[in-house]
Amino acid sequence: MFSLNITQLRCYILMKMILKTFINPQCDGVLSSFMCKTVLFHCIQNTHSNNWVKSNLLACLMCCLSVLQNFVRKENCPHFVIPENNLMAGRISRHNKHKIVEILENILQGEGRALLEIPTDDLGMRLQVKMNMGEALQYYLTPSQINAHISAQLLLYTADAVSFNHKLLLKEIRHDGNERVHERLSDYMLTLTRMYREMGFSSLEKSAVRLLAPLLSSSLGSVIASHNIYTTHSISPEALGWFSVGLNSDVASGRLKLASALCCVGDIERAEFVLRNIKEKYDLNTVEPRCRCYDHFMNYPRQGFRHKCNTGNEELITYNIAFCVRFLRCEICCVPEELQYEMFRSTQEDRLERDGKSDHWMDWAVADSLPYLYFLQYKIYGALQRLADQQRALANLVTSTETEQNLGHRETALNLLGQCMEQENRHIDALRCYMISLNIQARNNAANFLICRLLHGLVNVQEAALN
Structure with a gap:
């Protein structure tokens, strides 16, 4: 060299x-x-x-x-x-x-x-x-193109700041039980509401509160719903109220948390309605996934997103940004079994490889919005016996996992896809998904357990056939 x-x-x-x-x-x-x-x-x-x-x-x-x-x-x-x-x-x-x-x-x-x-x-x-x-001797960008480029970058920086600060606030309460998390999230919302009322009409701080509050509302709704499901196998009006406040945090994540809770409580029809609403809003040509759980390379935003950013302000996050979906452990009853494994991805040896300051999200279940949308569709269409729609959702999950450039949790998407393949009795494809997932992240990855579970199940089936 x-x-x-x-x-x-x-x-x-x-x-x-x-x-x-x-x-x-x-x-x-x-x-x-x-x-x-x-x-x-x-x-x-x-x-x-x-x-x-x-x-x-x-x-x-x-x-x-x-x-x-x-x-x-x-x-x-x-x-x-x-x-x-x-x-x-x-x-x-x-x-x-x-x-x-x-x-x-x-x-x-x-x-x-x-x-x-x-x-x-x-x-x-x-x-x-x-x-x-x-x-x-001229730049190739016109003034309007330069303006669109700057607007797009500013919107992405704003979205990243919202995602990062949401993660920091959740970090502060992650080790507490459901009741304590409920209390602290309620305190956060009261504080933000009071701050919002006291701020000037056009202050930057007011914009920041307006963008952050819906994400926290969805988290609070999910914490309450998880406790409801555990105790009464239902979702209370209080939880649904907080979910409602958080629906417009972005294109998908708030609605996905609601759909996830409805799926777990067995309200399949309403969950399917919410997912259909997300699908209508999620324009694959313009929506950009954003995740600041950790620092990772992000590709240049798609042309449709830059075009949408030519005019407007931070409210465009509602229509053009898809945050990752985060579940604390105390929200476990709102999380499908397939995603729950992500909450327990780390062995004691794995924890030694983690960054104590920034890797706390590895104790949560976190998924990118687009693959999680298709995964929930796969589950719900299966429950509704809509087999053609279920297979279409599976194909979309494969495509999004393979081709969406800016996924922050591709290994989790692959783990979900692998479990769908297991349900399809496509065990070789499932194993391939888990192996690719491990190639992305060898440590602190639920794929290590999922592979062992898959192989153990296949051995048991083989032994039963021999007997």
């Missing part, structure tokens, strides 16, 4: 950016930086050194991507020093193989135009600017 010239290094960096932007988010992160490095070494060995000059960077990059595509087709990336060591052995599923080949083919046919879409380090924007400066 130290002997590479600047063009070869740039080629390697661009390959990594392409993996990060176009391939790994859609293909379970199966390709690695080391594979890019290996491809580069093979290309350098098999081409003349005079080719690796600044003016030929794009051609060199296309050469590397073509070799990478060929390696994926053969499912064989020979280690540069030890050729018999295949770096891709057992790593690429048939689905991911076809997807990667297709993505690389589109990039190759586009002759580098895909670079203009790379958000990392604003590469795409900087390339556009440089190209346009060569023509007319």
Whole structure:
């Protein structure tokens, strides 16, 4: 690596950016930086050194991507020093193989135009600017486009701040029992209500309270409902009232908490109505998922979202943001069994690997809104014997888990999907979901238990058949 010239290094960096932007988010992160490095070494060995000059960077990059595509087709990336060591052995599923080949083919046919879409380090924007400066010394963005870009980023920053502060407030009460959590959440809501009334009409603080209060209302409603379900197997008017206040926290999370509680209490018809309402509001072209449970890479927002942000204010969060859905342990009776495993994902050994300041959410059940929507649809349509709708929900769960770029809890979505596959008696597919989940997060992952449970069940079935 130290002997590479600047063009070869740039080629390697661009390959990594392409993996990060176009391939790994859609293909379970199966390709690695080391594979890019290996491809580069093979290309350098098999081409003349005079080719690796600044003016030929794009051609060199296309050469590397073509070799990478060929390696994926053969499912064989020979280690540069030890050729018999295949770096891709057992790593690429048939689905991911076809997807990667297709993505690389589109990039190759586009002759580098895909670079203009790379958000990392604003590469795409900087390339556009440089190209346009060569023509007319003007930026490629119009004033309205610049305004839309700034508005979109401000809205995302605001949504992130709301999600992060909701997490911090829940952190303060996570170890208390149901009654104490109920009391503290009620105190929070009273405090926020009093603050809101005392603030000026257009103050920023008032906007902050207006955005945060619905999330806390949904949490309070769920805490009360969980206690109701445990004691009377019903949901009280008080809980439903708080759920109602929290419905418009964003596109989906408040309604999903209500639907989840209704599902757990057996009110299937009302739960289905709530889910139908969410589906109508959740525009896949404009809604952006946001999760600040931990710091993770977020891809550039979709074009439809940026277009929606061209006008408006923080109220757009209600229509264009989908927060992750968070359940404390004292809300367990509002959580389907399949998601409850996430509350107990950590062994004592796993806890040693956690960050004590930021990983407290791992004691909760947390799911991204879109896959959780499809999971609940799968359960509810099954209970209603609407088998075609149930299979459609399962297909949507597969698609969202594989293709939605900005999921914060993809491993949880895969765990839910795996359990749906078990219910379909598709045990190999279930095991694959759990293994991909572990590839994303090896520790503090309920998949470790789910795999053991799956294998134990299969062994028992086999023994029963033999007997």
